[in-house]
Amino acid sequence: MTDRPYVFYELTNSLCPQCLHKVEAKIIVQDGQVYQIKNCLTHGVQKVLISTDADYYKKARAFLKPGQLPLRFNTATERGCPYDCGLCPDHEQHSCLTLIEITDRCNLECPVCYADSAPTRGSHRSLEQIEFMMDELVKNEGEPDVVQISGGEPTIHPQFFEVLDLAKSKPIRHLMVNTNGVRIARDREFAQRLADYGPGFEIYLQFDSLKPGPIETLRGENLLEVRMQALAHLNEFNISTTLVVVLRQGLNDQEIGEILEFAIQQPCVRGVTFQPIQHAGRTENFDPATDRLTLAEVRQQILKQSSLFTPDDIIPVPCHPDCIAMAYALKADGQAYPLSRYMDPALLLDAAGNTIRYEEDPSVRGKVFGLFALNHSPQSTSHAVHDLLCCLPKIEAPEALGYQNIFRVIIMEFLDAWNFDVRSVKRSCIHIVHPDGRVIPFDTYNLFYRNEQLASRIPTTSAFAMEKV
Ligand code: SF4
Numbered sequence: 001m002t003d004r005p006y007v008f009y010e011l012t013n014s015l016c017p018q019c020l021h022k023v024e025a026k027i028i029v030q031d032g033q034v035y036q037i038k039n040c041l042t043h044g045v046q047k048v049l050i051s052t053d054a055d056y057y058k059k060a061r062a063f064l065k066p067g068q069l070p071l072r073f074n075t076a077t078e079r080g081c082p083y084d085c086g087l088c089p090d091h092e093q094h095s096c097l098t099l100i101e102i103t104d105r106c107n108l109e110c111p112v113c114y115a116d117s118a119p120t121r122g123s124h125r126s127l128e129q130i131e132f133m134m135d136e137l138v139k140n141e142g143e144p145d146v147v148q149i150s151g152g153e154p155t156i157h158p159q160f161f162e163v164l165d166l167a168k169s170k171p172i173r174h175l176m177v178n179t180n181g182v183r184i185a186r187d188r189e190f191a192q193r194l195a196d197y198g199p200g201f202e203i204y205l206q207f208d209s210l211k212p213g214p215i216e217t218l219r220g221e222n223l224l225e226v227r228m229q230a231l232a233h234l235n236e237f238n239i240s241t242t243l244v245v246v247l248r249q250g251l252n253d254q255e256i257g258e259i260l261e262f263a264i265q266q267p268c269v270r271g272v273t274f275q276p277i278q279h280a281g282r283t284e285n286f287d288p289a290t291d292r293l294t295l296a297e298v299r300q301q302i303l304k305q306s307s308l309f310t311p312d313d314i315i316p317v318p319c320h321p322d323c324i325a326m327a328y329a330l331k332a333d334g335q336a337y338p339l340s341r342y343m344d345p346a347l348l349l350d351a352a353g354n355t356i357r358y359e360e361d362p363s364v365r366g367k368v369f370g371l372f373a374l375n376h377s378p379q380s381t382s383h384a385v386h387d388l389l390c391c392l393p394k395i396e397a398p399e400a401l402g403y404q405n406i407f408r409v410i411i412m413e414f415l416d417a418w419n420f421d422v423r424s425v426k427r428s429c430i431h432i433v434h435p436d437g438r439v440i441p442f443d444t445y446n447l448f449y450r451n452e453q454l455a456s457r458i459p460t461t462s463a464f465a466m467e468k469v
Pocket residue numbers: 080081082083084085086087088089090091092425426441444
């Protein structure tokens with residue numbers, strides 16, 4: 001008898017990257033890596049690498065926690081996932097972070113843009129439309145945890161500050177602006193005015209590279225000076241900032257360590273989010289078969305390129321452990337100290353059983369889970385860190401610990417038609433408000449729901465009829 005050259009690990013449903021029909025997918029483990037093998041009856045067999053670290057892939061399951069429900073759902077479960085977004089009653093997680101896109105337009109036209117944005121594309125949304133979208137989200141969430149004002153490029157909206165005022169009048173715990181930084185760089189007064197919206201306000205700044213070449217490849221022009229000027233203004237006015245690094249295999253993935261080191265030196269920077277390119281929208285010069293990166297690869301590169309973190313530091317986020325990993329450090333005087341230096345890593349991980357043990361004390365366990373949840377506002381994050389440190393016997397928590405001392409590294413992988421996994425997408429907690437008020441997972445929004453052209457790719461109801469649940 002001959003053995004298979006792999007271990008059949010589990011079965012899920014994925015999508016055919018060509019026709020976007022749902023197809024059965026085997027998850028297999030081969031040579032320490034994890035693949036999906038899927039078979040579309042029309043387009044044949046695809047083998048897609050979904051993790052370069054089988055141990056981490058398996059370990060992530062131990063972080064699962066019960067999903068948290070929104071106050072209401074927006075659609076019925078009729079055709080089956082992912083064709084009922086959303087949120088439909090079959091979704092397993094409320095919105096930890098929600099984007100509200102206030103414009104289709106942008107002052108750039110990046111070769112890589114999931115929103116397919118451009119200077120003359122689409123239109124700006126009216127204040128009434130934007131308020132409707134915010135109110136629909138509030139009906140879902142009560143007090144939404146983190147809302148990102150996004151686009152297109154939100155800072156070019158002619159009523160941008162009125163939008164911020166509107167958002168501040170809603171029960172939103174933490175407000176972010178997702179921006180390419182061009183306006184912040186070129187208009188100092190504009191940057192200064194942003195400072196009025198803190199606390200509870202943060203800039204989510206596109207920051208892909210410290211070199212001109214990769215920026216040009218991803219953004220179509222050399223924006224290095226723009227990025228640096230934007231950061232200079234954000235530092236000057238001490239506006240909390242997260243650097244967002246879109247990663248492409250072989251382009252900027254060797255800069256991860258350098259970017260982390262750079263980020264720690266920036267007083268305004270509270271963390272870095274690494275985001276492998278999602279194959280959606282405009283993806284010029286990106287071959288999803290060869291250029292994609294998995295969450296596990298990014299994690300491995302962080303560990304390889306930076307001495308800041310050890311494997312026990314970068315752990316799966318409990319709301320969506322397949323797609324989000326996070327590490328926390330305390331930052332002071334240009335240095336960062338991972339939380340694990342304050343905790344015995346054995347408290348976090350029982351290596352022998354490869355299960356998460358955290359700590360026998362349920363209150364400590366709860367705090368660790370709470371800390372590594374994505375729905376924290378900066379204020380609650382610093383409280384959670386402080387509380388956690390106080391709970392652990394070896395640690396003396398600094399009295400003056402505040403959000404300025406937080407350094408949070410996130411790896412956020414989005415699903416596309418290549419790596420799609422129905423099991424995983426149901427746990428997505430990063431959502432986008434559709435102009436019609438539905439709240440839709442980021443992953444499926446960019447595949448099917450962003451516009452009518454994408455919606456036409458949803459297979460007909462009859463082909464996927466299922467019983468209502
Ligand atoms: S992704 Fe979530 S909201 Fe969309 S169809 Fe699946 S379960 Fe429903």
